[in-house]
Amino acid sequence: xxxxxxxxxxxxxxxxxxxxxxxxxxxxxxxxxxxxxxxxxxxxxxxxxxxxxxxxxxxxxxxxxxxxxxxxxxxxxxxxxxxxxxxxxxxxxxx
Numbered sequence: 552x553x554x555x556x557x558x559x560x561x562x563x564x565x566x567x568x569x570x571x572x573x574x575x576x577x578x579x580x581x582x583x584x585x586x587x588x589x590x591x592x593x594x595x596x597x598x599x600x601x602x603x604x605x606x607x608x609x610x611x612x613x614x615x616x617x618x619x620x621x622x623x624x625x626x627x628x629x630x631x632x633x634x635x636x637x638x639x640x641x642x643x644x645x646x
Contacts, residue, residue, distance in 0.1 A: 562582040567601070589607055
């Protein structure tokens, strides 16, 4: 397929987006396309916005939690002791 067979390309516009690290990204869009509010910065991965002075905040990353940490958030120490005692009693054949 040659270039002549494709036809003319759609008119394009370039929009500047800035991330919180000050990186500028200028993707091009079709002139009749809806422009998104944010764009991912290709240099650092942070979200970038159209306002240079007020870029979007970087995402907050949660530290890794183990399954036990999530269980401890949902259960009190007394609940944990009761569940453990019940499980041990089942293993010993007392229940």
